[in-house]
Amino acid sequence: MAPLIDMVFLLLLFFAVTGSFVMLQGLNIDLSTTETASAIGPSKNLVVSVDSSGRLFLNQAQIDLEQLRIQLAQLLEQGSQQVVLIQAESSSTAQSLVSVMEVVNASGVTNVLLQTVNKGSSLF
DSSP states (O other), X not given: OHHHHHHHHHHHHHHHHHSOOOOOOSOOOOBOEESSOOOOOOOOOEEEXXXXXXXXXXXXXXXXXXXXXXXXXXXXXTTOOOOEEEEEBTTSOHHHHHHHHHHHHHHTOOOEEEEOEETTOOXX
């Protein structure tokens, strides 16, 4: 019986050590909560973050709306079909989020996700 317990313990240890703990790149912001959020896998998404003061970040680099428009246009010219992941802090204004969504939509990006977090859970 002892070898079986040892084997189960080793398997548990193996999966605990080798399991992937996904850390999303981005800023430490307080995301809005929802009851129907679904998990997304790690990928090379473009992450657009909006903080509570309305500042914009593209993959952790602070930018403005015009720079976002230019960056997205350049990516589409290269034929890149990346997903744009929008993270808006729950205390940010709706207008900040709408402005970002307008720029992303106007640039022609078709794969857009709005990131939220399930109620009662934590992203970071």
